[in-house]
Amino acid sequence: MEKYVYTGINQFGRRIHGQMPAANPSDLEQRLLSNKIELITYKLQKRGFKLTKTSIKTQDLITLTSELRMLLEAGVPLMSVIDDERQNYPNDAVREMMASVYESMEGGESFSQALEPYRALFGEVYLSLVGVGEKTGQLDKVLADLESMMTWQQALISKAKKIMIYPSIVGVVILLVVILMMVFVVPQIISFVKEMQGELGFATKSLIATSNFVQHHIVEILLTPILLFFGVKWAKQKIPSFSRWLDEQLLKIKLIGPIMYKLKLARMANTLATMSRAGVGFLDSLELSKKVVNNDFMENQITVSRQLIADGRHIYEAFEVTELMPAMALRIIKAGEESGKMDQALENISRIYDKQAKDLIEKIEPAIEPALTVIMAVLVGWVMIAVLGPVYDTISKVQ
Numbered sequence: 001m002e003k004y005v006y007t008g009i010n011q012f013g014r015r016i017h018g019q020m021p022a023a024n025p026s027d028l029e030q031r032l033l034s035n036k037i038e039l040i041t042y043k044l045q046k047r048g049f050k051l052t053k054t055s056i057k058t059q060d061l062i063t064l065t066s067e068l069r070m071l072l073e074a075g076v077p078l079m080s081v082i083d084d085e086r087q088n089y090p091n092d093a094v095r096e097m098m099a100s101v102y103e104s105m106e107g108g109e110s111f112s113q114a115l116e117p118y119r120a121l122f123g124e125v126y127l128s129l130v131g132v133g134e135k136t137g138q139l140d141k142v143l144a145d146l147e148s149m150m151t152w153q154q155a156l157i158s159k160a161k162k163i164m165i166y167p168s169i170v171g172v173v174i175l176l177v178v179i180l181m182m183v184f185v186v187p188q189i190i191s192f193v194k195e196m197q198g199e200l201g202f203a204t205k206s207l208i209a210t211s212n213f214v215q216h217h218i219v220e221i222l223l224t225p226i227l228l229f230f231g232v233k234w235a236k237q238k239i240p241s242f243s244r245w246l247d248e249q250l251l252k253i254k255l256i257g258p259i260m261y262k263l264k265l266a267r268m269a270n271t272l273a274t275m276s277r278a279g280v281g282f283l284d285s286l287e288l289s290k291k292v293v294n295n296d297f298m299e300n301q302i303t304v305s306r307q308l309i310a311d312g313r314h315i316y317e318a319f320e321v322t323e324l325m326p327a328m329a330l331r332i333i334k335a336g337e338e339s340g341k342m343d344q345a346l347e348n349i350s351r352i353y354d355k356q357a358k359d360l361i362e363k364i365e366p367a368i369e370p371a372l373t374v375i376m377a378v379l380v381g382w383v384m385i386a387v388l389g390p391v392y393d394t395i396s397k398v399q
Contacts, residue, residue: 069143273346
């Protein structure tokens with residue numbers, strides 16, 4: 001959002017000068033008119049140097065959705081709510097977005113249509129549900145469901161990240177320490193050990209061999225992970241079969257795989273339940289739920305399941321054929337389908353696998369730090385034995 005320096009005339013006919021943030025000149029004029037000021041001239045204020053540019057984060061979307069929902073429930077008209085957000089929301093990027101939405105709605109577009117340029121930010125599920133809420137006159141209820149879903153998903157993502165960030169950071173630090181030791185420290189120690197002419201044991205020989213390998217292949221060691229990362233990323237984008245295979249293998253990794261699968265299954269079930277409550281057809285809901293699993297293998301299972309359901313198969317039968325859900329979830333789906341309470345059945349599945357995933361994380365998390373400590377201790381012990389072994393051997397011979 002830009003900041004403008006303006007000159008205008010207030011309600012008493014006096015010429016005034018001031019500054020005001022606005023998305024564009026038209027937005028500036030509207031903001032001034034709401035303050036009973038008629039715009040005469042304006043110019044952009046010169047920008048100072050900024051280290052970072054404000055962006056819209058998931059928490060902003062949750063907060064914005066919550067505020068929209070509360071004001072609508074209080075009986076405030078939607079246009080007034082959006083006008084308030086474009087002027088008062090603390091994030092500049094959100095204010096700029098809401099100013100654009102306000103202008104589009106003034107031009108005759110619906111709320112969901114005005115959000116269309118921000119589809120990548122909100123997601124297809126959000127826009128679809130907002131559209132349904134507008135058509136049914138239940139936008140406040142849809143926003144309440146979206147707020148609940150986004151808050152739950154954010155907590156889920158934070159929990160998953162928590163278990164991955166710490167070991168990743170420590171692992172990188174250990175790798176860098178090992179490389180630095182092998183390149184700079186170990187060669188000095190080895191030269192000292194060789195001068196003593198002591199007998200070299202297995203630990204010392206393996207340390208020398210490792211150090212020589214690292215020194216001679218340091219460029220390959222540093223470049224291989226980078227090339228591998230970009231190579232896999234390119235292959236996932238260009239080769240669908242490889243992408244499906246890789247995503248399937250990720251779900252089979254010991255410890256991590258089951259957690260990923262349960263989290264994705266919980267997110268999919270939660271999204272389906274939310275859309276079912278809003279009145280979206282199950283086939284359409286299933287199509288949109290593919291976007292939240294973020295796994296090409298599971299997306300393919302959902303696509304096949306959707307086709308089977310469209311061909312007349314029961315929902316639980318389609319999921320059983322594609323092995324999209326485990327046996328317990330299938331029983332719940334079958335009961336929900338037969339009783340006509342599918343949204344409740346899906347909510348139960350979401351809660352069950354959310355709890356199971358969190359329980360697994362709680363079990364693994366306490367074991368990570370000791371495991372990393374053991375790895376570090378083994379590396380330090382290896383170096384100490386490799387160095388002190390020949391020294392002790394030499395001292396023994398002298399005595």
